[in-house]
Amino acid sequence: MTADRTAAGGYGCGDAAADLAELALGVLTGEERARAVAHVEVCEACATALTQLGAVADQLLAVHLEADPPPGFERRVLERIGAAGEGASRRGERRRRLRARPVTVATCAAAVVTAVAGFLVGRVWGAPRGAVASAVAPSRSSGLEVAGLRAAGRAVGEVYAHGGPHPWLLVAVDGLPGDSSVTCEVIDEHGRSVVVGSFWLASGRGSWVVSLPPSAGALRSARIAGARGAILASATFRP
Amino acid sequence: MRVVGGDHPSRSARRLAAVSDEALVAGMAARDEQSAAVFVRRYERRVFGLALAMLGDAALAQDVAQEALVRAWRHAAVFDPARAPVASWLLTIARNLAIDALRLRRSVPLAGDELARLGGGDRESDRALDVALSIPGLHAALAGLPPEQRRALVLAHAYGYTAAEIGRIEQIPLGTAKTRIRSGMAKLRVSMAGEADR
Structure with missing residues (x-):
């Protein structure tokens, strides 16, 4: 679909064509940027063009050589991170708590679910959330489980599953063929399966976070299926 | 299957070194400092290299790179893996900060x-x-x-x-x-x- 000129205040595809490269490079001024972004939000063709130009801009960023920062750089960053949004005394208390609780990415649930997965759930989940809730058992480990995603014996990504009060699933695919829509299905410890979402692979790559209901049980495996239902890859958490 | 949580810290850190960028950012969103430490180690050379290439000034590049990594920590919760890879997200933060620094310095036009x-x-x-x-x-x-x-x-x-x-x-x-x-x-x-x- 393309947007007519009235959709973005008289700004059409011709105007966008002149601005998209600068938008991708991040050098449009505020007003120009607002007009271009408003147009791209309602114009699929221009959004696709912007995605392609964004990939070029990303590549330009990636070409810069790595360089060793000065000694002490990492310590200074981590000191600031420890101070970010925290009072000094609270920070000390928090660090002691972290030492006693060697949890790592296992604590991802709350922020990811509310900030990232919540958005994705509303946008891309193919199955009603209630369907997931009714299909999974109420017992679930609270740690972060990681299972390799494999296709014909080849590693094509990973699936992360986290339990606790805000369970979530992160699927990272890298190595399946082409641009296509795929479906992710999980199988719980009782053998019940449920589709948790449909996602888009770009050049065989993609990653998504989806939330599971609080009652989510332990997962046995996850599968990625193609448009016609053929299983493309699977990950086993527990046989 | 492997379970990351519940390990000894050193083992946990070693395992974190192998997890994906997206999982590290998710950990940072949950304010997990160990995830942040691995993330900083993974990206500090790229971020500093970009800042140095753009600014040509090691001291200023250090400030910019430091700020970029701190902002990644602060804004990890709004990172959207559907929009861009982690590397592009982080390097764009660093580039924008470097451009801000260049604009401040830009009272003298390019020679x-x-x-x-x-x-x-x-x-x-x-x-x-x-x-x-x-x-x-x-x-x-x-x-x-x-x-x-x-x-x-x-x-x-x-x-x-x-x-x-x-x-x-x-x-x-x-x-x-x-x-x-x-x-x-x-x-x-x-x-x-x-x-x-x-």
């Missing part, structure tokens, strides 16, 4: 010799630019752009100049500056697509 080297007048500097373009195909693509498009693209990408500013620097109409940026990007896109197909 003539610096502009000349962007245009290919200084072959030594051109070689240094080429060394930076280490991605196969992109090196050849940028080197193959007409000099005026290459200058416009480098001014926009590495220096953060708007088309209007490039027009003033190059003493060309705004429309011409926009066309040079657009044409350069379009050629790079075609070139990169060709590389990907090979």
Whole structure:
């Protein structure tokens, strides 16, 4: 679909064509940027063009050589991170708590679910959330489980599953063929399966976070299926 | 299957070193400092390298790189893996901060010799630019752009100049500056697509 000129205040595809490269490079001024972004939000063709130009801009960023920062750089960053949004005394208390609780990415649930997965759930989940809730058992480990995603014996990504009060699933695919829509299905410890979402692979790559209901049980495996239902890859958490 | 949580810290840190960028950012969103430490170690050289290349000043580059990593920590919760890879998200933060720093420093316009080297007048500097373009195909693509498009693209990408500013620097109409940026990007896109197909 393309947007007519009235959709973005008289700004059409011709105007966008002149601005998209600068938008991708991040050098449009505020007003120009607002007009271009408003147009791209309602114009699929221009959004696709912007995605392609964004990939070029990303590549330009990636070409810069790595360089060793000065000694002490990492310590200074981590000191600031420890101070970010925290009072000094609270920070000390928090660090002691972290030492006693060697949890790592296992604590991802709350922020990811509310900030990232919540958005994705509303946008891309193919199955009603209630369907997931009714299909999974109420017992679930609270740690972060990681299972390799494999296709014909080849590693094509990973699936992360986290339990606790805000369970979530992160699927990272890298190595399946082409641009296509795929479906992710999980199988719980009782053998019940449920589709948790449909996602888009770009050049065989993609990653998504989806939330599971609080009652989510332990997962046995996850599968990625193609448009016609053929299983493309699977990950086993527990046989 | 492996379970990450519940390990001894050193084992946990070793395992974290193998997890994906997305999982590390998710950990940072949950304010997990161990995830942040692994993330900083993974990306500090790239972020500092980008800042140094853009600013040419190690002290300023250090400030910018530090701020970029801190902002990644602060804004990890709003990172959207559907929109961009983690590396692009982080390097864009660093680039924008570097451009802000350049704009603050921009009371003195680019010297003539610096502009000349962007245009290919200084072959030594051109070689240094080429060394930076280490991605196969992109090196050849940028080197193959007409000099005026290459200058416009480098001014926009590495220096953060708007088309209007490039027009003033190059003493060309705004429309011409926009066309040079657009044409350069379009050629790079075609070139990169060709590389990907090979």
